[in-house]
Amino acid sequence: MTSMTRRTFLAATGATAGAMATQGMFPAVLRAQGEPIRIGCPLPLTGPFAALAADMQRGAQLAQDELNAKGGVTGRKVEVLFRDDELKPAVGAQRTKELIENQKCQFIVGGLAAHVQMAINEQTKKSKVLFISTSQSDEISAKPDTSPITFHEALNPTITSRVMGTWTAQNLGKKWWIIYADYAWGKQNNAVLQDTITKLGGTVLGATPYPLGSAEFSAHLPKIQAAKPEVLMSVTPGADNIAFLKQARSFGMDKTMKLAQPLLWISYLKEGGPELYADIYGSINWYWELQDTIPSAKKFVEASMKKFNIPPGDYGAYSYSGVLEVARGVELAKSTDSEAVANALRKNPVYDHYKGKEWWRPCDNKAMQDMWIVKGRGPGKTKGDWGLMDIVTKIAADEKYDRTCAEKGLA
Amino acid sequence: MDVSLAAILPQIFTGLVLGMLFVLLAIGLSLIFGLMTVVNFSHGALYMLGAYCTVFLLGFTRNFWVALVIAPLMIGTFGLLIERFLIRRLYGRSPDDPLLLTFGLSLVLVEAAKLIWGKIGLTLDPPKELGGALNLGFMAFPAYRLFVIAVTIAVLIALWAFLTRTNVGLIIRAGSRDPLMVRALGIDLNRIWLLVFGIGCALAGLAGALAGPMRGAYAEMGVTMVIESFVVIVVGGMGSLLGAVVAGLLMGQVVGMTTLFAPKLAEIMVFVVMALVLLVRPSGIFGEAGLAE
């Protein structure tokens, strides 16, 4: 739908130029004339990941405000339109269609659940619309799902589990038990964790799948206790994470082994509380206390505190960066044609919006980025409402953590 | 299979806890179905509300024991209102209609819960006295779960006493055997049905209140429980209370053991058992042939 014809492109720039000429005296905000640039953002506002989606929404809104305060992008206002995908692929696909067809969105940034973003991606590929995915998934940047206009901002199971797995093996212990949610994300993490620890000379005493969303872990825990691992790696997303930690602690497992997980989500630390998350290890793409050391982080955090009185979290950071990258691509390409923007981003892959240098890997449009190992702060050690984690160490961005392009089917 | 005895015994206990929740839900469903031939699809939503009410009351009174007693009563009262103002309108109509109505009700209640208490869910902690793990020698088992088992057994005994030793209990049992005859004897069945619906809902609320500290309270928590509870009463025999107890405990063990030996099949097992029972002994283990066929 959105491949701009030469005529419409010229018309748009012509209108903008004319508007700017006549209103040269007016403030930047009024100069953003012409058709706005619309970015559609499907996300699971209802459902178990609603907290993460709310964070994502805030991040995108911050980006939108920032861009418009500067006068928009190529002189045009930026509008981000949010739609609830209800964590369901069919709904995500339908809402994406509505955003593209009805609302005339030229770009899509969003998706939180892996299976939903796949469905979104099928629609954006069909309509030839640039899609920056903010969901954790291994497949989105690989064949057959990826495309020249599919970009992946978020981390993926391969990267997170390789990073967390390596650090855990080196610092917490080499005899593991893994418990993982029995669906795509969980299985991918499990596979990578097992691969990582075995290559480092450790052992996996056992790996237990459990049905996603079923908060009944007590059926599995006695068996794990009996095996006496050094580290219990849990791949338990969303609300499962809290239920799991509760039950593991009630069985006394925190006293006999170290508890670690590939990712820690601040929204759930907030909900679960410091008693639950004390000394739980995980990795993260972003934590607001990074503002102490990184200037772009400070700017990002201040903007969020000013507008929402909540510091941005991991998914807010992804969507913030995604929207800003769309804008950057449009500025570079001087066009809202998705293919042109995609090429422009690949030609100028380096960016830094909130945590330091990131770059798009050219073969698979994957964002390479720094990560941090973090640990939950116990009760009494937290700082304010959101100072819930200690930063243990930084893991610098490195393409070796992800699969190679050849492994993904892209040479 | 690499499973040791040390893992099996605790698993049996775990299956027992799960079974107890199933029993509470299944008995409620069975009472209602046996007497009124109404399938209450909103049972899962009431279970969920039981958990949320407990959180709410806990915040109010700071006393877990009080919350545990009052929450089921609140849900039971809510059940009375549902019967009186919603279900009663459907008597005399197609037997599918109460199922449809309560299905709609369950959607409404789940959304209402999200509206009132937020989308994320709330955490609920057991009281300090029950917080630790009891060392049973061969394993450390969470004290709170043993508490759940104890409470359920106590409630079942009380219910059994009520049904077999009191006049009202007698009427309820007679009413599910032969409603026409009971009416002919001049007994106001409407009041009895109201009471039974309320009791059934209160039991669901109790199950939710007990489950809360184990799993937290979140809006979708009743969704799979209600389907599994239906399976339990179909296996046990719809309308049979003994069947509800036996099947509930059986299903708890099925889930527990499958989780131990073949985790991937755990979700499916429940349905496989149901399909088998329905093919081999259609009215369920303790059900009576001809009921609602």
Added chain:
Amino acid sequence: MAALSAFVNRHQVIAFGAFFAVFPFLMPYKALASQVLIFGLFALGFNLLYGYTGLLSFGHAAYYGLGAYGTGLALAKLKVGSIWLGLAAGPALAVLGGAAIGFFCLRRRGIYFAMLTLAFAQLLYFIAFHLADVTGGDDGLRGIPLLPIHLFGWKIDLEGSLAFYYFSFVIVWLAVAVLKRILDSPFGAVLQAIRENGDRASACGYDVNRVKHLSFVFSAFFAGLAGGLDALRLAVVPVESLYWVTSGQVVIMTLLGGAGTFFGPFVGAGTYLVLGDRLAVFTERWPLVIGLIFMAFVLFLPKGIWGTLVDRLPHRQAAGVKP
């Protein structure tokens, strides 16, 4: 008014065609029109079993899902080169599933039947979830190509929303015509007789079980065809297609529209989907509104929108099927 409703009553299939030919232009966006058409077909299948035969199935997502996976697997995995073959594979698989599951479920009646259908649907859901190598698991079956159709030497590309709509429209229209044939036939009369009083129908000498089973299979066919079309529309088959929520949706749609009426399923599908789509833009709590509306209908308007309209509007009662 009376003349119009008489016309609609007597020429149901033509009226359907006329309305849905212009339908996309009445919708906020074209893709929504396709969704209404497809779910209307799904509800049509369900209505055959519930509204006309009197059997409440709470697991109809199974046949919709089997249809979607059938078409999806044929086109994405087996790579059959023709869209027609791919589309045919869907209802074919659904019919097989319907025949098997129907055989088991029909051994019981009433509520048992409903719960059994739900159980089998959940069983299929979990199987599809875990057979990830075949079905894509919870990531869904992706990469379903929307192949162009070749008609009279022309190649027609179906990628555009309007083109796809009219493609689906022709197929759904044919299905509606087939349903009309079924309902108008002696078989259709027996179905309704069974709904009214199964024992009496049996006493009249009809093989009630066989008729019910056949109805089940036909119902699965329509649901499967809808699933197949949806697989083409979404380019993915999400595993939720088999989930009980999908079964619940088709129940709500049919009841809302009017069970046991010819147009009811489409009216219900349209109302449910358009309402849901438009409400969702304003509030996250739209399922609450729909749930309340549904409950109100069960209590006060059990005939549904179209059913109630048909009762109120003046018309001459034509022999055969209710509008």
